[in-house]
Amino acid sequence: MIYAAFRSIGAYIPEKIMTNADFEKIIDTSDEWITKRTGIKERRVATENETPSTMGVEAAKVAIDRAKINKDEIDLVICATVTPDYLCMPSTACLIAGKLELTNVMAFDVSAACTGFVYALNIAKAFIESGLKKNVLIIGAEKYSSILNYEDRTTCFIFGDGAGAAIISATEDKTEAIIDVHCSGDGAYEDLIKTKGGGSKHPCSQEVLDAKMACISMKGNETFKLAVKTLTADVLKMFEKHNITKEDLNHFIPHQANYRIIKSVGEALGLDEEQTVLTVHKYGNTSAASIPMAMNDAFEEGRIKAGDTVLFDAFGGGLTWGSALFRFAPKK
Numbered sequence: 001m002i003y004a005a006f007r008s009i010g011a012y013i014p015e016k017i018m019t020n021a022d023f024e025k026i027i028d029t030s031d032e033w034i035t036k037r038t039g040i041k042e043r044r045v046a047t048e049n050e051t052p053s054t055m056g057v058e059a060a061k062v063a064i065d066r067a068k069i070n071k072d073e074i075d076l077v078i079c080a081t082v083t084p085d086y087l088c089m090p091s092t093a094c095l096i097a098g099k100l101e102l103t104n105v106m107a108f109d110v111s112a113a114c115t116g117f118v119y120a121l122n123i124a125k126a127f128i129e130s131g132l133k134k135n136v137l138i139i140g141a142e143k144y145s146s147i148l149n150y151e152d153r154t155t156c157f158i159f160g161d162g163a164g165a166a167i168i169s170a171t172e173d174k175t176e177a178i179i180d181v182h183c184s185g186d187g188a189y190e191d192l193i194k195t196k197g198g199g200s201k202h203p204c205s206q207e208v209l210d211a212k213m214a215c216i217s218m219k220g221n222e223t224f225k226l227a228v229k230t231l232t233a234d235v236l237k238m239f240e241k242h243n244i245t246k247e248d249l250n251h252f253i254p255h256q257a258n259y260r261i262i263k264s265v266g267e268a269l270g271l272d273e274e275q276t277v278l279t280v281h282k283y284g285n286t287s288a289a290s291i292p293m294a295m296n297d298a299f300e301e302g303r304i305k306a307g308d309t310v311l312f313d314a315f316g317g318g319l320t321w322g323s324a325l326f327r328f329a330p331k332k
Contacts, residue, residue: 002170003177004128005329006121006310007069010062011164011296012055013283014044020157027153034157039259043160043284045145051085052141053095055163059292060096060137067167068331069135071100074167076127076136077107080116080288082317083143084109087198096139106133113193114255114316115183116140116288117164118324121312122181124168139165140288147195149215158258159216160284164292169331176329179242182234183322189226193218193317227261227315232268234323235313242325246271251304255314256280256290265313277303287316306330 019042020031034040046055056079064071079093086092093107112119117140124136144159171177197213198204208214231254239245252275254262259280266276279294286293291312298304305328312324 001174002129002131002172003174004125005169005171005176006178006326007167007169007329007331008063008066009164009166009292009296009299010059010066011293012058012162013293014046014050014055014161016045016047017042018045023157026150027156029153029157037260038158039280040158040284041281044162046143046161050143050161052079052081052083052143052163053085053092053099055143055161056092056096056139056141056165057099059141059163059165060100060139063137063165063167066330067169069167069169071102073135074102074137075105076124076133077102077105077139078110078120078123078136079139079141080110080112080120081141082111082113082116082287083146092141093139112185112288112316112320113318114257114285114287114290115314115318115320115322116316117291118181118312118314118322119183119320121168121324122183122322125178125181128168128170134170136168137165138168139163140290140292142287142289144216144287147214147216149212152215154220155216155218158285160286162283162286162289162293164289164296166292171329176327178324178326180238181322181324182238183320185318185320187318189319191219192223192226192319224258224261226319227257228264228268230321231261231265231313231315234321235269235311238311238323238325246275248309249275249311250308251275251277251298251310253277253291253294253298253310253312255316256283256294257285257315304328
C-alpha cells in the first residue's frame with residue numbers, strides 16, 4: 001500500500017517590513033485600530049523584482065534540502081496562488097519548475113485563495129496514493145501588494161507577501177501517512193472576497209483600472225462570521241471522522257487571516273494557546289502562503305518535531321475551505 005507523507009517545510013520571507021505606523025501615513029487609521037481588529041502589527045512587502053515564482057523558488061529550495069531528496073526526484077509541482085506572475089499563462093508552477101531547472105515535470109497552478117495550500121496538499125496526496133507520482137513539490141506563494149488598493153482602508157493593511165513550500169512523498173509506512181485532507185467550496189458566496197476586474201468578464205481596460213476593479217475587495221463582517229462558523233465545523237467533522245480529540249493534536253495551524261477569527265475558532269474547539277501556531281501579527285494575511293509560512297516558523301523555532309500530529313484549517317475566497325490532519329514525517 002502506498003501512502004503520502006509530509007516530508008518537509010520551507011519558506012521565503014521578503015525583507016521589507018511595512019508596519020501599522022506606515023499605514024497611518026497613507027490612510028485614515030491607527031496602530032491601535034488595526035491591532036484591535038486584526039492582531040496584525042506588520043507585514044512583509046515584496047520588492048519590484050520579487051514575484052510569486054521567485055519567492056516560491058526560494059521556499060522550494062529550503063523544502064527540497066530538508067526533505068533530503070535530489071530535486072530531479074520531483075515529478076510534480078503544484079503552486080497555489082491568486083497573484084500569479086502572469087494573468088493567464090504560463091503558470092507560476094511552470095515558472096518555478098523552470099527556475100529550479102526541472103525540465104520534464106508536470107506543473108500547474110491551483111486557484112483556491114487562502115485555502116490554496118490545503119487544496120494543493122489534497123491533490124498531491126491523491127497523485128501519490130494513486131501511484132502516479134512519488135515526490136510532489138507544493139508551494140503557496142503570494143504577492144498581494146500587487147492587487148491592493150492602498151486607498152481602501154478596509155483591506156489594504158490586512159495582506160502581506162511571501163511563500164511557503166513542502167515536499168510530499170510516497171511511503172509504505174502507514175505511521176508516516178497523511179491521515180486525511182478535506183476540501184470544499186461554495187460559489188454562492190462569490191461576492192464576499194473578490195477581484196472583480198482583469199478576467200474575461202471584465203477585461204483589462206482603462207475603466208477597470210480607474211475603478212480599481214483588479215484589486216481585492218472584501219465584505220469584512222460577513223466574511224468574519226462565516227469564517228468562524230465554517231472553520232470550526234470543518235475541524236469538528238475531522239475530529240468525529242477519525243475519533244480524535246483536541247488532546248491528540250500537537251499543533252493547530254489555521255490560516256493566518258485575523259487574530260480574532262483564530263481566537264474564536266480556538267475557543268470554540270477548546271484548544272490551548274500553546275497548540276495554536278500564530279504568525280498573523282508579523283506577516284499579516286498571506287493567503288495561500290500563510291499556512292506553510294506559519295508551519296515553517298514553528299519548525300524553525302523547534303516546536304514541530306518528527307511524529308507530531310498537525311492540523312491545518314483554512315478558509316478563503318470562492319468561497320473555499322479545507323482542513324488537513326497528518327503526522328509530520330521528515331525523512332529518517
